[in-house]
Amino acid sequence: MPVPGAGPKALVKRKIDGRALCQLLLKHCPSSEGKPTAVLEKVNTMGGANNAVQTQGSLMRSLGAIESVLECLGYPLQYVAPQSWKRSFNLLGREKTDSLDAARRLYPAAAGDLSRQKDHNRAEAVLLAHWGRGELA
Known part of the structure; x- marks a missing residue:
């Protein structure tokens, strides 16, 4: 943002x-x-x-x-409620680093923009967009 x-x-x-x-x-x-x-x-x-x-x-x-x-x-x-999209990535109740790992696995080219622990919000935005692409397409 x-x-x-x-x-x-x-x-x-x-x-x-x-x-x-x-x-x-x-x-x-x-x-x-x-x-x-x-x-x-x-x-x-x-x-x-x-x-x-x-x-x-x-x-x-x-x-x-x-x-x-x-x-x-x-x-x-x-x-979309966070519980809905996070459930599809098995992230409910998980650590912030798990969101980073999931986003890096899905988009290896974005790993440089998701390298720090404080990038977890960015990783969740990537995962939310990925969820939307699959669910709303």
């Missing part, structure tokens, strides 16, 4: 750059190929000691920004 820095005193340190996301999507999904269905993970806020209000707000803000860009581009949206 394209995210510029928001500055050291900002409550939300990073936010999605909608214009850059739009350009990225248009680059990789040219209009000549039709409108691809975008698969988004169905996220919800959760209570609990490990779920800060700022984190929850940031997550929902990011979802809204992504939805807005996709809707402006006219891409159909499909939401």
Whole structure:
């Protein structure tokens, strides 16, 4: 996701750059190929000691920004619960490194972009796209 820095005193340190996301999507999904269905993970806020209000707000803000860009581009949206797509990869209750390993196995050419443990979110995005491609095709 394209995210510029928001500055050291900002409550939300990073936010999605909608214009850059739009350009990225248009680059990789040219209009000549039709409108691809975008698969988004169905996220919800959760209570609990490990779920800060700022984190929850940031997550929902990011979802809204992504939805807005996709809707402006006219891409159909499909939401999927994490349990649904993770089940197909046997990742329910597993470690973050398992998502990295699964994405690297499916897409060896992407291994360089999935080399660090902190790339687990990127790996899950790859797996979610792979799931969507198989389930929605």
